[in-house]
Amino acid sequence: MASFLVTNSGPLKGKVTINGAKNSVLPIMAASLLSDGIITLEDVPLLEDVNVMCRLLEHFGICLKWDNKTLYIDNSQIKPKPAPYELVRKMRASFLIMGPILTRFGNVKISLPGGCAIGTRPIDLHLKGLAAIGADITLGHGYIEARAQRLVGSRIYLDFPSVGATENIIMAAALADGLTIIENAAEEPEIIDLANFINAMGGRVRGAGTDTIKIEGVGRLSGCTHTIIPDRIEAGTFMVAAAITGGDIILTNVISDHLRPVEAKLKEAGIQIESVEEGIRVYKNGPLNTLDLKTLPYPGFPTDMQAQMMALMCTLPGTSMITETVFENRYMHVSELKRLGAKIKIEGRSAIIEGVDRLQGAQVKSTDLRAGAALLLAGMFADGTTEVSDIHHIDRGYERIDEKLRSLGANIKRLN
Numbered sequence: 001m002a003s004f005l006v007t008n009s010g011p012l013k014g015k016v017t018i019n020g021a022k023n024s025v026l027p028i029m030a031a032s033l034l035s036d037g038i039i040t041l042e043d044v045p046l047l048e049d050v051n052v053m054c055r056l057l058e059h060f061g062i063c064l065k066w067d068n069k070t071l072y073i074d075n076s077q078i079k080p081k082p083a084p085y086e087l088v089r090k091m092r093a094s095f096l097i098m099g100p101i102l103t104r105f106g107n108v109k110i111s112l113p114g115g116c117a118i119g120t121r122p123i124d125l126h127l128k129g130l131a132a133i134g135a136d137i138t139l140g141h142g143y144i145e146a147r148a149q150r151l152v153g154s155r156i157y158l159d160f161p162s163v164g165a166t167e168n169i170i171m172a173a174a175l176a177d178g179l180t181i182i183e184n185a186a187e188e189p190e191i192i193d194l195a196n197f198i199n200a201m202g203g204r205v206r207g208a209g210t211d212t213i214k215i216e217g218v219g220r221l222s223g224c225t226h227t228i229i230p231d232r233i234e235a236g237t238f239m240v241a242a243a244i245t246g247g248d249i250i251l252t253n254v255i256s257d258h259l260r261p262v263e264a265k266l267k268e269a270g271i272q273i274e275s276v277e278e279g280i281r282v283y284k285n286g287p288l289n290t291l292d293l294k295t296l297p298y299p300g301f302p303t304d305m306q307a308q309m310m311a312l313m314c315t316l317p318g319t320s321m322i323t324e325t326v327f328e329n330r331y332m333h334v335s336e337l338k339r340l341g342a343k344i345k346i347e348g349r350s351a352i353i354e355g356v357d358r359l360q361g362a363q364v365k366s367t368d369l370r371a372g373a374a375l376l377l378a379g380m381f382a383d384g385t386t387e388v389s390d391i392h393h394i395d396r397g398y399e400r401i402d403e404k405l406r407s408l409g410a411n412i413k414r415l416n
């Protein structure tokens, strides 16, 4: 099984280019199912999760072609069929095909996604939204089936601003009759990217990025060309890499506005962040302070940066605190960080982190994507060598992270 060997790297220095966002490209690839033309997606990150979505699209007979980071999607031979457990269990975002297939073909059957390491992650809000616009939903033998002669626009209030549910409902409503209004919608930048993509295909989605999104259904959606927005979580991870190693790096291909919550917390810790011509510069030039943060839906602090910030907090002098409010079980990395000598106590939804002068390299295991990234970060600070195993989790969401870190001076090696 592959693993990363990391040894204390000293301050990272140099320039790194951020990829297209994983959490944008996955729903956008699902939304391509709405179109009857050729879709061209630019700046597609080469990730394991993107591979899984490609396999799912190919399962429906869709023809895909790559040219470097550009993906061409041709739906002309599409034949919807049940989405099997082997594909859906590999990646929860597979469930995003439900809305587009249902609205385009009147029927969709998909395996239930099941739980994952960071919690039970139910899909009730997706189903509630689709039912509100006319889907007849049945469950049996591990599959969900939804049918509708026509979906009809309606007003939907989400009990929680779920990213996936907001996306599934927007996609289903894009070809429904009349107006759908989603209230308490997710406001993440990836929702805006999805709306821009649907609008580029000829759709009518307004209000994305606010808590009220209005979708006016149209008769058909055509082909288009769209560039994926930069990945704010990859960017945030590199910002923490600069912070934890006391480095000085420049990130290019970033949208600073999307990084506001992460920037705010890093600045509060004493990290310097400046806009420069090519992007943003992140560096340390003085002592750091402890932090107290709470994960929240956007524009709150992203849960996908919680583990990486915890790695940093392990190195800050004094007591820091995290409260995780988005997922109920997203502290799997704590026991692994403790193997490196971190002092962390969990109390309910909060983690209390006592900073230490040094961490010590050890064998650790990535339990999920961001947990794996946190262990790499901690390994760059630790004395000796840290071996991070189960790195397929990291490859799901970071393209060539080892090469990118090495280009900044990190001591990191992939062992196959």
Ligand code: UD1
Binding pocket: 022, 023, 024, 026, 092, 093, 119, 120, 121, 122, 123, 124, 125, 126, 127, 160, 161, 162, 163, 164, 165, 190, 303, 304, 326, 327, 328
């Ligand atoms: C997306 C992101 C993921 C990120 C998460 C929160 C993608 C591909 N993944 O996941 O990286 O961590 O947003 O920012 O974009 N919930 C329900 N019922 C539902 C749906 C969700 O109770 O029907 C709960 C979940 O269990 C969780 C919370 O809502 O506690 C947030 O989930 P959601 O926003 O839906 O996350 P995802 O779309 O799965």
